[in-house]
Amino acid sequence: MIRFPYGISNFPAIRTEGYLYLDRTQHIPLLEEAGKQLVFLRPRRFGKSLLLSTLVNYYDVKTTNQFETLFGGLEVERNPTPERNRYLILRWDFSKVSAQGSIDDIKSSLFNHLNASVEGFIQTYQDMLRFPVRMQDDDALASFQSLTNAVQGSGQQIYLLIDEYDNFANEVLVRDPHNSRRYQDLLEGEGILKSLFKIVKGSVAEGSIGRVFITGVSPLVLADMTSGYNVATDISLMPRFNTLCGITQPELGELVTGVLQHCGQDENQFDGLLQTLKQFYNGYRFCDQLDKPLLYNPILCFYFLRHYQDECKAPRQMLDGNLMMDAARIRYLASQPSGTGVVERILDEESTITLDVLENRFGVEKLTDLQQDESYLLSLLYYFGVLTIVDTNILGKLTLGIPNLVTRALYVDELRQRILPAPKDRIAVANMAEKFYQSADLQPLADYLEQKYFAAFNNRDYAWSNELTIKTAFLTLLFNDIYYVVDSETALQRRYADLVLVIRPSMRQYPTLKDIVLEFKYLSLSDLKLTGEQVREQSRETLAQLPAVQAALHEALQQLQHYRAVLAEKYQEPQRLHCLAVVALGFDRVVWQTL
Template identity: 25%
Template sequence: MFDIDGRRLPTGLQSFKKIREEGSIYVDKTDLMWRMAQGEHVYFLSRPRRFGKSLLLNTFKAYFLGQKELFEGLAAERLEAQRGEKAWTKHPVFMFEFTGASYGEEAVKEVILGTIAEYEEEYGGSGGNSIKLRFSNLLKNATRQTGQRAVVLIDEYDSPLLESLRPERREWHERYKEDLRTFYKVFKVMDEYVRFVFVTGITRFSELSLFSGLNNLVDLTFDEGYATVCGLTQEEVEETYAPEIDRLVERLGRSREEVLESLKMAYDGYRFTRRDVHVYNPVSLFKCFSQGRLGFYWYNTGTPWVLTQLLPDFKGGVEELERPKRMNFAQLESLKFQERIDPTGLMMQAGYYTILSHEDEFDSCEIGLPNGEVKFALINELQPHLQEGSYDVYSFTVVQNFVRAIRSGDVPKFMDYLERFISYTPYSNRPAGSGVHEDIFRNIVHILFKLMGMYVQVEVRSLAGRSDMEVMSEKGIYVFEFKTSTVQDALQSALGQIREKGYASKHLPEGKTVHAIGVVFGEKGIVDWGEEVVE
């Protein structure tokens, strides 16, 4: 938590109680929480890591414990008043947290029984080593002693399952699943003692009784009514964090519009439903505000280990993962994590992919990387899986230097990096004599600029024709024309086309330095390039 001009950001806080008592900034999501709390179901919500799932569970905890004072001035206070005498009814609340466990053969059982033991100190229990018996007795005792049915909150249910996919822990995986099945089956047989259950996770494992053995399970992952229950909308960011945005504008020396656009490109873009509603990653946004700089924070929060273990052998295939994919929405809703899964499903489950667009006619959606931060995280995590020699090429330092060179207008430097990037793509490693295809290299360059978080357009139309690619930075505009080495006088042809067609000169009124860049591709990558500053 950081104090900025007397305002406290909830950086790193997952406790609703602590946020409210310490006066941290809180975006009111309690109307959505309250609406869910009125149902008597087992709810499940999947969201990427560090996206506010634990805070949501803690908000449920405060509500069901009847902690009315924590909701003063929030939507839930007004809504709860409608319930009259039943308002702020206190229930026994049991929270099970599977993150941070010390993993061993009995890890899941130890977490479950250890948590039960803590609550047995208040409500009594039978003891022993049976999950079913002890949990059933706990629910009965709590309900009978309080006169109210129990509430059960389960955070990151899938954490031990993901961890047990490591080769050295694989023998524990089935044991973990069996212990979880036993635990979840209790909800069905003890339904009369359970008021409400909410489960969060990153993935949805198949063949687990959480999804197949409960008749009243409600999966909210793609529910349009709860699209914004985790994460922050553009409106919420601009209204709630206006002072933080102003501070960032002053510190970066950029206009408010430019800062908002940069924040959007870096941290926005997550979409979880057919409805076109996007949300920001709150953790990254808070870190940006507290540190006063635009940075890539998501990859530092801990990547699901399973991503780099189960994806195919990459050998430089970043561009294939970056390319958006299309699937039927029914397929998306039925994605469940299995020990073997296609890369698209895995990327979606791990939070690297999100919904980019939806087509009503065929109920299909395009999925892909949501923003610049996740794109950088992908490069960072796949470094060890890229072809030999490309680790250094795709390193954080090189990426930073590449972006700095573009922003400063240092064309020779960023073209040097561009040549190096392209030399480590799979296409550039084909056998000699395979021929040169301009469109393939153009796509590679396009993807690289997008991965660096730059604003890039391809085949930009004008009255005289279409430029191959245009890249915008804070201070400069770069207009590219690509040719292959099979074209006579290829470099002069490219630069001449930019001049004659006016692709670059049309940008002069924008007040930025305009660069015309001709690039010639050979079988192995860039073989020549040239630049002209347009005046």
């Protein structure tokens, strides 16, 4: 039975208590070569804290006698570096700093954390310090400066490791998107974070700090404190560190095999289970070299595989609740002037999202310019892990896309809450959708769209409505990753149907669920040569006979013929497959025909 280290980032505990550890120690020599002060950015829950714990125990002078126990059998045990067990370790974890309250409250929380770290350092290394450290309860910067002086005077060096350096500053910004004053007070002028990193920079120059390793999610905070700390090397996009965190396909394959063996299940289930994990959790690439492997989110894989190992079936809910915080990032960015439109384009599989380069140095002031320049918003979505690099075009531009289905669900949920802010409306839609999954009867949903949903769009949305807008409307109503894989690319041989709901393998046991394909067409009122009032007055049967509507339905039905053949062959259950051609008449009426 595999002991999955779900939520465990303590390297000694993992190595001594029999938990799974995926060896990344082959990167340690490469990290040393990359520079003395490094910044490494990855999305939340990608294993950054475990990486830091690994480095702590590799470099700590106090763990010399435990080297064989902790690193035996790992790559770095076979090829250790000269700096092994050389440093006194000082570790900060800024996720422990509260973002609540006034700037003075945040400063007090930061000082408490820094002073606690200094006190822990003294307790650990007091036998190696020749000079006392003067603690200042009301000035942790002075405590830290005294510590570096004592270490230097003792002929030692510190390895400073900072986990989630941007956590509380980003929380301040995201919680208060329309008033960035508190954030700016933290970083601008002689803001407390800038002052802290000036001391770090000076201590490295003086030799009391030998190495610095910083992890975080985005470069936003780093940019805003550049004048205080402009000496670090950002290794986040370097190809050789693409797999420093995350799970590779071969590693996951071995884990799936082990779980299936534990459950006594047939090897024939391997491909289906791996495909499910790939659709929901794979897709991350952290460099522009397309030959580098796509990665799986480790915490999500452990969540799924631990449940499967315990219950011998997939979890009902694919998104681990621990990642729901990412929804707040999408909500913040979608609230920007160009945000909602970008989210809609991202959800369109046929839309191409490109960037010349990922922005890696931009301050908070740039967030006010998002309406004119989307590159900052798209770059932040990449760093937050809700976009990734999927390709490069003929000019070398980066093509960005949604990495997987659990991330896609976050975007859909954000749009759903913007269009249907009232909980009672979302509940009503969910109930209608659930009936549709079992009947493929579109009438209740179509009635709702015409009577309530379309009214939620303002005049600007109406003026720019098109096939994508209709597709997005149905997507927000019908997306459900408990029952379905909403992914047309793999199933339909790279010919995109507008919306495909394929029953998840673990849910195919429920016979009332249907596989559903919808193909959308959009006709403007000018195409129809009718007014909105005229369209609303006529029955669906009458509207369906209009020549333009007939032509649109015919085109959609022809496309559905291909999709039906592919899906029927793939899933061998044609009786469960329902294909619908849907034509929107402006933002007023909907007609449809079943293949």
